[in-house]
Amino acid sequence: MTGLRVVPTRRHGRERLYVCLPDGGNVAWYDRESARVNLLREDREGDVLEALGPFLTGPVTVGPPPVPTPAELARLTLHPDDDLAPNRPGEALLVALEREPGPAHRLRPDPRRRALAAEQTVGTALDRLDGAGWRTLHSVPLPGGDRLHHLLIGPGGLFAVHTLPARRQRVRIDGPLVAPGRREPVPLLRRVRADADRASHALTAEVH
Secondary structure, eight states, X not given: XXXXXXXXXXXXXXXXXXXXXXXXXXXXXXXXXXXEEEESOGGGHHHHHHHHGGGOOSOOEEESOOOOOHXXXXXXXXXXXXXXXXXXXXXXXXXHHHHOXXXXXXXSOOHHHHHHHHHHHHHHHHXXXXXXXXXXXXXXXXXXXXXXXXXXXXXXXEEEEOOOOOTTOXXXXXXXXXEETTSOOBOHHHHHHHHHHHHHHXXXXXXX
């Protein structure tokens, strides 16, 4: 037994099989269309081919991932305004608070600051998964002015993560209804699933 597991995914409409360590880190991926096994760790080549054995249907090329050509890099380059990667957790709330900080004499804290703190806490936790082969985009805009708080991308697929500020509160979940503390239940899960569906159409990949 190699201790490796194979995780199927679809990327840009192409099927890939990622070979992962028990902790989720990637050591290779197999692109069926190009019949190529891309090794991230050459010392595990034998283990990778053994794990992929049941999925290989013919001869394959084995080697390190190909280096993008200058033309490919140019196609991948985004204008800074369109690149979501640099977005900080709670980016939209940070911008809103900078534009309209609200009156300084509020008797109660601005609820946007509680929401921001919650998104930053969750975002920090998700960013720690980077070493396990996961990448997180924060504050992803959707058509109509809505947004995904976090989009988690990794070997297991794509996941929309919604952050709910509920510090030291019990959260009740009943079907699509979510009620933090003593507040009235709201159909939050229905909204999150709808946002995930919209993201699925935009990305042409299933978002959970």
